[in-house]
Amino acid sequence: MISKDQGFDSQEDLRQAGVRLRIIYYVALVVFFVLAGRLWYLQVMNSESYLERAEQNRTRIIAIPARRGTIFDRKGRILVTSQPSYNIVVNRKDVRDFDEVAGLLADNLGIDSQWLARRFESAKFEPKYESIVIKELATPADVAWVEAHQYEFPMIRSEEAPRRSYPHGLMAAHALGYVGEVSRAELDDPKSPFSRDKGFKLGDIVGKAGIERTYNDALTGEDGERTVVVDSRGRIQREISVTPPVAGRDFYTTIDLDIQRLAEEQTDTMPSGRGVIVVSNPRNGEILALVSHPAFDPNLFSMRAKTEQGREEIRDLTEDPDKPLYNRVIQGSYPPGSTWKLLTSVAALNEGVITPENSRVQDGGIQLGNYFMNSLSNLGMPDVVTAIARSADGYYYRLGIKMGAERFEKWVKIFRFGERTGVDLPREVSGLMPIPAVKENITRNIMKRKKTDQGEEWTEKDEEAVRRAAKWTEYDMAASSFGQGTNASTPIQLLRYVGGLAVGGSNYTPHLLLRISSGLNRFGQFEPEIHYTDNNRFTVPMSPEIVQIVRKGMWEAVNGGGTANAAAVVGFDVCGKTGTAQVASNDKAGRKTQDHAWFMSFAPRDNPELAMVILTENAGFGGKQSAPRAQPIYEDYYRRTRNLPMPVVADANGTTASPGSPVRQ
Secondary structure, three states: OOOOHHHHHHHHHHHHHHHHHHHHHHHHHHHHHHHHHHHHHHHHHHHHHHHHHHHHEEEEEEEEOOOOEEEOOOOOOEEEEEEEOOOEEHHHHOOOOOOHHHHHHHHOOOOOOOHHHHHHHHHHHOOOOOEEEEHHHHHHHHHHHHHHOOOOOEEEEEOOEEEOOOHHHHHHHHHHHOOOOOOHHHHHHHOOOOHHOOOOOOOOOOEOOHHHHHHHHHHHOEEEEEEEOOOOOEEEEEEEEOOOOOOOOOOEEOOOOOHHHHHHHHOOOOOOOOEEEEEEEEOOOOOOOOOOEEEOOOOHHOOOOHHHHHHHHHHHHHOOOOOOOOHHHHHOOOOOHHHHHHHHHHHHHHHHHOOOOOOOOOOOOEOOOEEEEEEOOOOOOOOOHHHHHHHHHHHHHHHHHHHOOHHHHHHHHHHOOOOOOOOOOOOOOOEEEOHHHHHHHHHHHHHHHHHOOOOOOOOOOHHHHHHHHOOOHHHHHHHHOOOOOOEEOHHHHHHHHHHHHHHOOOOOEEEEEEEEEEOOOOOEEEEEOOOOOOOEEEOOOOOOHHHHHHHHHHHHHOOOOOOHHHOOOOOOEEEEEEEEEEEOOHHHHHOOOOOOEEEEEEEEEOOOEEEEEEEOOOOOHHHHHHHHHHHHHHHHHHHHHHHOOOEEEEOOOOOOOOOOOOOOO
8 A cells, every 4th residue: 555655755756757858858959959050050151161171181282482583783684593493391281290200301311300300390380281391402312212202201292492593602792682581580570571461481482681682572473383182191193283483573783793893803802801892873873883891602591501511601601700791881880081071061161161262271280178189181271172182181170160060960961971871771770970969879878888787777967977978079079070079971871972972962862773574473463664763862952163162172182192093094084082080099909990991982073973982991091992992993984884995004023904903912
């Protein structure tokens, strides 16, 4: 017999069982809808993505690298080209064991295992479909081994890849620049011209310096691609389609290879082994030759950078105290010395401190406070033409003091010193202006650094000390008027400056672009032919009388017994100005602190065709060390453009040479 309590329990159990069944029902219903929704998402909403993935499992897209554009001189002679070569690459999607593949490559292709490990580690952050370049400039033996083992190791293959070639070696290296693989830092930096946001990826070859960097987008072509069918192990079965690559656009520079070659020869003879020769057309700013010495071979970076020997050579370049990778033309800041006397002359004439009719100022040494400023000249009361021709130091001490800091600063800024010229090369520096504000900033930086080293805080009292220490004196004014003091100019600034003086005040931007051929850019878009447009041209006020004074003074410096007679060329009317810039006080001067020797010039006098700046570092007098190096360049240009034979003379040993050529030291 069942009790009443037992009956109640049975009913409660049945009720609870019903609740559980309903819960299971609803859970099952939810699971059903989730699965149905997921299936609908996969089959309908995201079908294209999965179809693409499935397609990728049986197809591969293999990049065909585009050839970079050829670089020519102004007459169409090749300066930089690309040669066919082969890379060994690994398709990372088909690699299951990177350590195994690394060992295989190290054993059979002579690739450094540690370098491979770093390479594979970097590639982990790249898309899986990207190939990894693990050996450039593969030898025929390397390619043969890869082809022979293609069935065994389908993830390893050889690819044709154009390699940058610089047939003239060191010549014009700092103008042309070099290429290299884009770095991880460049890819990750959104401000970099080679970031991922701009379409670059690991393994891309980009310009690292010079024209190669500035005009990388124009020189870079559009890669092509092969679409192939592969089996489950990644072995190519057949080709579906081919899109051929589009080569980069050809680049015509303003460089004249004949002038460049002769300028290179002249820098080779510099006694310190360091210096600059840069030549332009003063009527438009086109750079005809650019030499920074010592130089480097750009082929090292494109042909040998991945070899052990190449890495050692690059390390030697970066550690060389003479800095061969450093472009002295645009990055070297030097006191310009007496080359600045022309700026002081133009400023004083414009401001009425002197006039064309009354320009006599006392020459010779001068006592300024506790300091006596010596003068190498003592010409009495010369006029401005004689002061330019004979480089009268004392004349300009007094002229600068008469003009004063305010008017002098005005003209420094009119000539745009202390600013980049805008030359189309990377990493140009702006130099320093010899003005009170710059002296104060330099003084402040020195004093702050000293207090920081001592662990002390900077206070308003220190600012007062800066103002006292940096007070602009007559000594500062005298020193600045002839290119010393806080003055630091680059050779490219002086080239623009002398070019402007040559043509009556029109200052054109120095540049290397002549034209870029029409064609497709790296995004596959058509671009018309490009010619250089000068957006930075400016004019320095120079009346016809001032122009004639400058030209006459510079002409007499070369042809009238002045400081630059070694640059004279019969029939070509070379005009020039020497400069001897002090680097250290005389009692502290050593081999690398001797005076810099400057010579800036143009020719011919009344219709200038060439402007030139020569700097011989730590060599002494400009008239002795730099002016003679200009003579053979002007002589060759003059006779070549007039179809005149080069004069030949014989020395006591019977050796023939052009007159005025510096003796090779």
